[in-house]
Amino acid sequence: MPTNNAKQFSDDWWEQLEVGLKGVGFAALDALLKQAITAMLGEPADKTESTNLIGGRYQRSTKGIIYKYEHNDGRHVAGIVPRGGVYELWTRSGKELGPFGYPVGLPDLAGNKTTSTFEGGTITSIAEEPRSVMFYNTALIGVDVNGVPQNSIPVLGIPVYSGRGRAPQLKAVIDTVSDSAADVVVLAEMMGNRERTAVKKAVKQKFPHTAEGPDERDPEEDGGLLVLSRHPIREVRSTIYRSCIGEDSFANKGAVMVRVSPTDGPEFCVIGTHLQASPKGQVPEFGVGSGASGKREAQLRHLDSWILAVRDLDLPVIIVGDFNIDANTPGGRETLAENLPDARDLWPEFNMWRRADQKLDDLVTSDKFSTYEPGKQPIPMSSGDRFKKGGRIDLAMLDQGERVTAHVKGMKLVTPELSPGIDASDHYAIKVSFDMSTVSHKLNRKVRKTTAWLKYIHALEVTDGAGVPAASKLDPDEVDVSARIYKGKPGHDDRPRARVEYDLRTMSMGGRHEYSFKPGKTLIFDGADDVHLEITLDEVDTVLGAEVGRTAIGTDRDVIVPKSSQLLHELRGRRYAPNLMTGDGSEYVAILWINVDIEPFTHRRELPSFPDIVV
Structure with missing residues (x-):
């Protein structure tokens, strides 16, 4: 040859x-x-x-x-x-x-x-039926007043909408969704209740199942996320990012997760999210992190902990959204990897599998040559100026399942227009296609020992005073935390045989307390044991510094059950979280770190010497 x-x-x-x-x-x-x-x-x-x-x-x-x-x-x-x-x-x-x-x-x-x-x-x-997901930031940002989106923040007069007209833009959104052929579509910056209703009504025949948010009963704008699905949605969860700055502080930006349940294949989860934008001003400011970049990092950590707490480990979680982080840059990739470590960026994954002589340039989803704003001249999509300068801030990521898997097979831009050469948004849409599979495994290696310790306590949301959720961005919680890790035999309900304990006092909004690794605070057990993580958290409600009451939060969950599941954890460690802990208007996540030590392979050497081969 x-x-x-x-x-x-x-x-x-x-x-x-x-x-x-x-x-x-x-x-x-x-x-x-x-x-x-x-x-x-x-x-x-x-x-x-x-x-x-x-x-x-x-x-x-x-x-x-x-x-x-x-x-x-x-x-x-x-x-x-x-x-x-x-x-x-x-x-x-x-x-x-x-x-x-x-x-x-x-x-x-x-x-x-x-x-x-x-x-x-x-x-x-x-192999199962393939699936596809599309994400589109519609740029229909606004402040909803009695169902009608306003183009600026009332009273303050800060402009938020900068397009050529909401009505033609809305029509372009409906056409884009209708033509997408995707199984699930996630739209961002759909702030107006009437506009969301118009989209849902227009595409109902193709996408009869919907979810939206996040939102809460407060004067702030909702999160502007709209999820449209061809398949039944069995579960909807949402979370609001509490660390924010500038105009984003007037909206409930966060994430919405849907559990999609097709009749012709296995379930899968889709998360839509929208992270901190670059603000026009530096006030107001809430939560942890300094400046817009610090807020985005805090929001990624929030998303990471929340996914750990609410996901089904059996199912893949497809995460799409406007991250406002340029994943084409080394700094952007590092930020994503450090703060959302279990999720893989799907664009390099897709490009990795392409033929050696057919690799693609990085996608640009926020184009420097966008013609979205009034006064800009049309630029044809075929122009050499398009898709060259800008960033890849609209991303598709994957947190894989253990029983059902999604494997990226295609990824492309979708470029909605109001008219030839005139963009319908300041973002392009992205569409990702997946090969879905159900998987099983058999393992023939034994566990020598497993070590577990409490890694983090993460305060996703705290309460103010005597549990006032509407003002929950203001003050830190005073809490008493007692965390115990137990071990015991599978199927036994009696109190397990060993435990370690931790404690902590104060948590701020968005704060994540990391416990240092200490041998005396770890639990070592063999492969026949279950691990139980028990967290007891007392919120101490105060008014003017005086304690006025306590709210107890507790959870007890088997974190590892069968031995075969233990073996699926990376040798360098695997994180687990019990269900989201909620109480007096607050949300906490406790994250356990598991390190599995299995018997080594004895039949092969570590450093084979193959000659270099060029194909």
């Missing part, structure tokens, strides 16, 4: 693969087997192989990843991880550094069922 064609694999590459497959019992690679492997892998997505942290080598193709590594006896071994559910569950558990280890040999493909063998067990994936 040719050695330097990006669409094919080199002779040297095939020779090394043959050596690796012989290491796991395969015969010589004849033409038919090569043809089957080529169909299984697709075309190279990486031009060269890479070396991982433990000395193995890997290369991505458009349909999977091939790994090469060595056993202690010097035998070279190879294996393929196919795209889709197998890859997603393996990735969630830590890839080759996790409990499954490296792939072994070729996957078994049987219709819509794929089974892959790994050093530590097997993963089976069954």
Whole structure:
């Protein structure tokens, strides 16, 4: 075969693969087997192989990843991880550094069922109906007065709407949703009650199921999020970001999560969110974090803790929204990774799987050459000025499930217009398509020990005085916190055999108290134990500094149940949270850190020496 064609694999590459497959019992690679492997892998997505942290080598193709590594006896071994559910569950558990280890040999493909063998067990994936999600910031921002959105903040006169007319813009939104063919559409900056109603009514035949918010009974504007679904919505949850600055302080910006329940496939969750914008002024200011960037970081931490507390671990969580963070920059990517660590940015994930000679430039969702505002001249979408300068602030992210997985297969911009060359918003829409799978696994490695400790207490919302939620952005809570981690045998209701205790006193709005790792504050147990996290929190209500009452909040939840679930946690640690704790108008999340130590592989060396191969 040719050695330097990006669409094919080199002779040297095939020779090394043959050596690796012989290491796991395969015969010589004849033409038919090569043809089957080529169909299984697709075309190279990486031009060269890479070396991982433990000395193995890997290369991505458009349909999977091939790994090469060595056993202690010097035998070279190879294996393929196919795209889709197998890859997603393996990735969630830590890839080759996790409990499954490296792939072994070729996957078994049987219709819509794929089974892959790994050093530590097997993963089976069954393909389900594909799904797609679209997000669009409509720029229909306003302050709702008796159902009618105003273009500026009443009394203060601060302008918030800057478009060419709400009516034509609303029509463009309806047309965009109707034409989307998405399973779920999330719209942002839909502030007007009548405008939301108009959209829901216009698209009801295609999207009969809806959710909106977040909102609360206060004078502030709602969060402006509208979720439209073709499938039934079984559950709706929402949260309001309490750390904010400037004009955003007059709205209930936050997140809305829906649990989508299709009749023709497994459930999945979608979260719509809208983070702190760049304010025109620095007042008012609430919560933690300094300036707009500090508020966004606080809001990401809030979203992270909230997802941990309310999600179903079995299901994937697709997060879309206007993050006001440019993920095309190193600083933006770092901010997302540090503050929303379990969620993967789907644009680089999608681009990663494209053929090596067909990689795409980064998307631009907030274009410097936008023609949205009045007075700007039309610029055709085909113009070379479009999509070159600006930022990627409208994002799609994924927090993967353990029983159902979503695997990104497509991602594109949607560019609504009022007329040719005139943008309908100062944002482009994004649409993401997914291959859905149900997954299962078998593991053959044993747990040596598991260590658990309380990592954070996060105050998502505190109360003021004697539990006054409308003024809850003002003062810190005075709280007494007692946290205990218990261990016990599965299925036993008696009080477990060991425990550790923590305590804390004061929490501010948006504050997240981190507990330092201390051996005396950890609990070590074997793989046969359950872990129970019990949090007891007393809110101390004060008026003018005097205590006037207490409200008790408590929760007791099994955090880890079966041993197989323990093994799915990355060796470097995995976070868990009990259900959202609510009480006297407040919301708290307690986050437990689990570190699982499993028996090592003894059959392979850590630093194999494969020669560099170019394909």
